Amino acid sequence: ESHSCISNTLSALSVDAQTLQNQIDELSSLSDTPAPSVTRILYTEKDVLARRFIKNLMRLSGLSVREDAVGNIFGRWEGHEPELAAVATGSHIDAIPFSGKYDGVVGVLGAIEAINVLKRSGFKPKRAIEVILFTSEEPTRFGIGCLGSRLLAGGEALAKALKTTVDGQNISFFYAARSAGYAKDQDDLSNVFLKKGTYSAFVELHIEQGPILEEEGISIGIVTAIAAPASIKVEFEGNGGHAGAVLMPNRNDAGLAAAELALAVERHVLESGSIDSVGTVGILELHPGAINSIPSKSHLEIDTRDIDEGRRNIIIEKIRQSASTIAKNRGVRLSEFKIINQDPPALSEKSIIEAMKASSADLNLTHKLMISRAYHDSLFMARVSPMGMIFIPCYKGYSHKPEEFSSIDDISNGVKVLALTLAKLSIQ
Numbered sequence: 507e508s509h510s511c512i513s514n515t516l517s518a519l520s521v522d523a524q525t526l527q528n529q530i531d532e533l534s535s536l537s538d539t540p541a542p543s544v545t546r547i548l549y550t551e552k553d554v555l556a557r558r559f560i561k562n563l564m565r566l567s568g569l570s571v572r573e574d575a576v577g578n579i580f581g582r583w584e585g586h587e588p589e590l591a592a593v594a595t596g597s598h599i600d601a602i603p604f605s606g607k608y609d610g611v612v613g614v615l616g617a618i619e620a621i622n623v624l625k626r627s628g629f630k631p632k633r634a635i636e637v638i639l640f641t642s643e644e645p646t647r648f649g650i651g652c653l654g655s656r657l658l659a660g661g662e663a664l665a666k667a668l669k670t671t672v673d674g675q676n677i678s679f680f681y682a683a684r685s686a687g688y689a690k691d692q693d694d695l696s697n698v699f700l701k702k703g704t705y706s707a708f709v710e711l712h713i714e715q716g717p718i719l720e721e722e723g724i725s726i727g728i729v730t731a732i733a734a735p736a737s738i739k740v741e742f743e744g745n746g747g748h749a750g751a752v753l754m755p756n757r758n759d760a761g762l763a764a765a766e767l768a769l770a771v772e773r774h775v776l777e778s779g780s781i782d783s784v785g786t787v788g789i790l791e792l793h794p795g796a797i798n799s800i801p802s803k804s805h806l807e808i809d810t811r812d813i814d815e816g817r818r819n820i821i822i823e824k825i826r827q828s829a830s831t832i833a834k835n836r837g838v839r840l841s842e843f844k845i846i847n848q849d850p851p852a853l854s855e856k857s858i859i860e861a862m863k864a865s866s867a868d869l870n871l872t873h874k875l876m877i878s879r880a881y882h883d884s885l886f887m888a889r890v891s892p893m894g895m896i897f898i899p900c901y902k903g904y905s906h907k908p909e910e911f912s913s914i915d916d917i918s919n920g921v922k923v924l925a926l927t928l929a930k931l932s933i934q
């Protein structure tokens with residue numbers, strides 16, 4: 507029964523590419539910055555509109571929709587054995603400032619279309635299939651990435667920290683969540699944690715955000731592991747003063763301390779001995795930020811990752827060491843050195859890798875095993891469910907910028923591999 511039903515599913519897989527492209531374009535217009543850039547930040551008015559757009563598409567696909575206290579949204583296609591653990595898929599639709607329109611979106615709209623593809627083919631799921639829109643994968647507003655999936659994976663420390671978390675405008679997490687219609691009647695987020703065994707598998711479709719698939723002319727990436735991300739917040743404080751009147755020997759310039767630490771991050775990463783180590787200072791703010799005032803305060807946020815957790819942790823300790831050495835040498839105060847997150851890598855489940863390989867082969871699509879250097883909600887879903895990721899090529903590997911692009915053919919290939927993989931996992 508399982509083999510025949512899959513093979514007739516195979517022959518009838520058809521993606522409504524035009525509609526999917528229209529949905530991607532329409533969703534990208536729900537943005538706080540002008541096209542071709544997309545900016546869509548957690549719990550903002552554009553985010554709420556985008557959620558409504560997705561919930562409507564879920565309902566049009568016959569999915570029953572529920573939302574949890576922080577706005578993770580679940581669209582469920584009931585299976586004929588509803589008591590079995592469901593198969594899940596999904597991604598995010600929040601977008602960092604001035605980014606692109608495919609990161610995350612392909613894995614949400616593509617997942618809904620994968621359900622439509624299976625319905626059109628006459629497939630009937632044994633295990634229910636759920637599409638998850640994770641409430642916020644990007645760290646933009648509250649400084650922590652994968653906020654929704656971390657909570658689903660049982661993030662006790664995060665649930666506690668969110669009670670006192672505020673954004674850059676001093677708006678509290680709960681105030682923002684309530685303004686978007688969530689967190690109505692409780693400050694206790696433990697009911698967001700998924701019960702053990704809720705899902706038998708989780709598979710995320712995502713653009714590669716790297717150049718390999720396009721360079722090698724390969725249609726599908728099968729992710730074997732997701733690199734270990736970490737982020738650090740640092741503040742230096744000095745006396746500041748008049749840019750003209752304070753002579754150089756009398757200065758303790760917090761801005762130069764920040765600049766020196768940023769270069770130290772690069773040095774520690776490059777001396778790690780591996781091309782897999784990366785480090786970025788994506789935020790560097792100087793206070794008061796006036797040309798003729800010596801910075802009295804500097805704020806940096808450091809992102810460092812590696813596929814090898816131990817090597818990444820060595821880099822973090824070297825950065826910590828450099829921050830205090832620089833502070834001492836320059837006579838500034840290291841007023842904050844805070845590790846925001848320091849996560850282990852995640853490995854994909856063997857059986858899901860096999861299902862994704864078989865689906866790509868069934869569809870005569872070239873495919874290769876690869877690691878994900880970007881993190882994803884899958885990194886945390888892997889803590890509560892067997893996990894797998896499907897990558898599609900994207901133009902020159904561009905991502906987190908407006909030039910991000912994936913062709914509708916590549917997206918359709920990804921949707922078909924996702925559909926077939928979900929079908930195989932659902933009848934297991």
Ligand code: HGY
Pocket residue numbers: 643644645651879880881882
């Ligand atoms: O930064 C990341 O890896 C993800 O795209 N938020």
Ligand code: MN
Pocket residue numbers: 609644906
């Ligand atoms: Mn991203």
Ligand code: MN
Pocket residue numbers: 598609610643712882
């Ligand atoms: Mn993403």
Ligand code: MN
Pocket residue numbers: 643880881882883
């Ligand atoms: Mn990501």
